[in-house]
Amino acid sequence: MTATGQSNATDQSRATARDDPTGRGAPTGRGGPTGRGGPTGRGRPAGGDRRLLPARDWSVMRAVVAKDFTAIRRSKGVILPMLLVPFLLLVVLPFGIGLAARSAQSPDLHGVLGKLPHDMARPITRLPAREQLVVLVDGYLLAPLFLIVPLMVASVLAADAFAGEKERRTLEGLLHLPVAEKDLFYAKVLGAWLPAVGVSWIGFVVFAFVANGVAWPIVHRVFVPTQLWAVMILWLAPAVAALGMGVMVRVSARARTAQEANQLGGAVILPLIFAAVAQSTGLLLVSLPIAFAVGGIVWLIAITLLVRGATRFTRDRLASAL
Amino acid sequence: MITAEDLGRRFGETWALDGLSIEAEPGEVIALLGPNGAGKTTTVRLLDGVLTPDRGRARVLGLDPVTQGTDLRRRTGVLTEAGGLDDRLTITDNIVTHARIRGIPIADAKERAAELLRRFGMQDQADRLAQGLSTGERKRVALARALLHRPEVLFLDEPTSGLDPAATRDVLDLIGTLAADEGATVVLCTHFLIEAARLCRRVAIIERGKLLAFGAPTELAARMWRGLRVEVELGLAADANLLENVTSVPGVSDAQPTERGLSAVVEDRGAIPALVASIVTAETAVYAVVPRPPTLEDVYFALTGRTGAEL
Numbered sequence: 185m186t187a188t189g190q191s192n193a194t195d196q197s198r199a200t201a202r203d204d205p206t207g208r209g210a211p212t213g214r215g216g217p218t219g220r221g222g223p224t225g226r227g228r229p230a231g232g233d234r235r236l237l238p239a240r241d242w243s244v245m246r247a248v249v250a251k252d253f254t255a256i257r258r259s260k261g262v263i264l265p266m267l268l269v270p271f272l273l274l275v276v277l278p279f280g281i282g283l284a285a286r287s288a289q290s291p292d293l294h295g296v297l298g299k300l301p302h303d304m305a306r307p308i309t310r311l312p313a314r315e316q317l318v319v320l321v322d323g324y325l326l327a328p329l330f331l332i333v334p335l336m337v338a339s340v341l342a343a344d345a346f347a348g349e350k351e352r353r354t355l356e357g358l359l360h361l362p363v364a365e366k367d368l369f370y371a372k373v374l375g376a377w378l379p380a381v382g383v384s385w386i387g388f389v390v391f392a393f394v395a396n397g398v399a400w401p402i403v404h405r406v407f408v409p410t411q412l413w414a415v416m417i418l419w420l421a422p423a424v425a426a427l428g429m430g431v432m433v434r435v436s437a438r439a440r441t442a443q444e445a446n447q448l449g450g451a452v453i454l455p456l457i458f459a460a461v462a463q464s465t466g467l468l469l470v471s472l473p474i475a476f477a478v479g480g481i482v483w484l485i486a487i488t489l490l491v492r493g494a495t496r497f498t499r500d501r502l503a504s505a506l
Numbered sequence: 507m508i509t510a511e512d513l514g515r516r517f518g519e520t521w522a523l524d525g526l527s528i529e530a531e532p533g534e535v536i537a538l539l540g541p542n543g544a545g546k547t548t549t550v551r552l553l554d555g556v557l558t559p560d561r562g563r564a565r566v567l568g569l570d571p572v573t574q575g576t577d578l579r580r581r582t583g584v585l586t587e588a589g590g591l592d593d594r595l596t597i598t599d600n601i602v603t604h605a606r607i608r609g610i611p612i613a614d615a616k617e618r619a620a621e622l623l624r625r626f627g628m629q630d631q632a633d634r635l636a637q638g639l640s641t642g643e644r645k646r647v648a649l650a651r652a653l654l655h656r657p658e659v660l661f662l663d664e665p666t667s668g669l670d671p672a673a674t675r676d677v678l679d680l681i682g683t684l685a686a687d688e689g690a691t692v693v694l695c696t697h698f699l700i701e702a703a704r705l706c707r708r709v710a711i712i713e714r715g716k717l718l719a720f721g722a723p724t725e726l727a728a729r730m731w732r733g734l735r736v737e738v739e740l741g742l743a744a745d746a747n748l749l750e751n752v753t754s755v756p757g758v759s760d761a762q763p764t765e766r767g768l769s770a771v772v773e774d775r776g777a778i779p780a781l782v783a784s785i786v787t788a789e790t791a792v793y794a795v796v797p798r799p800p801t802l803e804d805v806y807f808a809l810t811g812r813t814g815a816e817l
Contacts, residue, residue: 247606254603255594258635357590357651359556360661361607362579499575503556504517 244363245371252345252375262344270333270383274391278322282398285317314402322395322408327416334384334421338428341376343445346436356506359499369497373429373490380425388417415475423482430489437496507532507691508553508659512562515548522548524715535685535692537702539806540712546695547587550661554582567658580608583657587664589648593637597628600636601651608655622650642673649680656688663695681705703802711809718809727800730808733759733771736778738785739794740767748788755784
């Protein structure tokens with residue numbers, strides 16, 4: 185069977201006719217045996233909770249998140265790509281840069297610094313020549329690259345959490361459980377977003393140790409994190425992870441396998457997003473207010489995508505596509 | 507317990523289910539019988555509130571699956587055709603995870619999982635990853651998971667597909683005792699006539715989304731055929747005179763020669779002695795008389811116009 189040809193109007197009608205989206209309520213039932221709108225059964229009064237932020241069933245959501253965590257932990261196909269990029273970017277690269285700065289002749293960075301925004305380049309040009317390379321790369325240029333980590337981890341995990349359930353044929357079992365659609369959706373989102381942010385933060389701590397440690401003989405001080413790095417880690421990285429989730433939720437709805445979702449999202453959409461975010465990063469390195477503003481915009485887009493994704497995440501729609 | 511009236515659901519322009527009306531009593535096992543694509547899985551999804559009907563209505567355990575789906579699903583258990591085990595989790599994790607989502611405390615869930623795995627002969631494999639389990643083992647684990655919360659209604663979607671004969675027998679034995687032991691109403695989706703005939707008092711025969719018939723096989727047969735077929739073994743095919751004698755007996759409506767006798771249709775069992783007497787009176791030896799009430803197989807193939815090879 186297929187879902188082809190189902191109109192949006194039909195989907196919307198089905199979505200609003202569904203039972204309590206919060207999924208709680210006494211065992212005797214919520215919503216009650218409400219009257220039916222007509223012989224087709226459509227147009228029935230929605231039992232839905234229309235509050236902006238309806239209460240969630242956190243115990244159910246914790247159970248779903250715990251299941252996803254356990255499954256991720258045991259899946260090399262998910263863990264390896266999830267950790268490889270952060271390792272290369274946050275360990276190997278700063279280590280190599282630090283070693284290069286320690287062993288090489290002082291490189292001439294005037295050409296590079298001349299192309300950077302003046303406010304960003306000025307504090308670096310004041311540094312001794314041997315410090316300039318590590319501070320420029322580890323302190324500034326790696327910052328936009330760092331955003332690859334939450335974006336990539338979130339997208340890999342989101343593809344596994346949404347399209348992967350279809351691929352493993354485990355989705356139908358979940359749909360037959362007494363969990364509200366929104367609880368299931370947000371649990372799946374959290375199950376991917378939390379590890380993405382966690383890996384980013386842990387990765388950054390490791391990066392800070394490696395960057396400062398390797399460069400210590402030259403710099404003789406802790407130069408990472410800067411204030412801008414802090415904004416990047418605490419404000420922008422979670423936002424970018426949420427943005428990746430928002431995109432992959434939409435992509436996964438169309439994909440039949442996690443690999444297909446990764447290909448669709450990873451090859452086409454996410455690079456465009458990353459390019460836009462990285463472009464913005466040049467701006468945010470200039471000042472804290474701009475950094476906060478860029479982060480705010482990313483959050484806004486991410487939340488919009490996720491809320492839209494939640495609206496479309498209905499049992500009827502999911503089961504129709506099985 | 508379960509009622510569906512004119513239940514229908516379409517995908518695009520195609521009606522996957524078109525006007526299903528069935529019912530099941532508490533503790534009853536009913537079968538949804540039909541080939542792949544008949545609409546059996548769609549029926550289960552509609553009855554459990556996973557899909558929304560385009561027409562008709564259903565009530566399960568007194569609840570409306572559309573508006574009270576979450577409450578309904580607390581009290582139902584489903585064995586999906588694929589089983590739905592996550593290969594990355596252990597057998598126990600697969601069961602306990604669903605229990606936790608159902609709100610069962612983890613200690614209780616583990617205890618009940620161990621009890622069910624013991625019952626299904628899989629207690630030694632509780633900590634094994636689901637990956638690598640045979641189809642039969644997967645079905646048993648999935649069945650244990652579906653039973654964990656002691657559901658009042660159990661939907662079993664093709665529980666024996668892909669199983670070898672021994673595993674099939676085991677699963678059928680399990681299902682057979684479920685209604686009695688757990689007191690559950692069971693809706694069995696299958697395309698195996700033997701399964702349906704063995705386990706169910708009533709069957710719904712579905713094809714291409716349409717309900718062809720619903721009821722006990724004997725009732726369905728009575729609606730389709732008048733009388734009872736009786737096979738009479740005479741040692742050789744009955745001749746025309748004997749057939750004429752037989753059909754003149756009150757209560758006998760038809761008689762046809764067979765390779766080693768004749769096949770007659772009588773109004774009821776009460777006409778059989780007169781039938782036999784008419785043959786003996788014609789000085790023909792009777793070696794065996796076997797009443798052959800229609801089987802579920804006869805009903806099914808008569809309704810669908812299929813042959814055994816097509817099912």
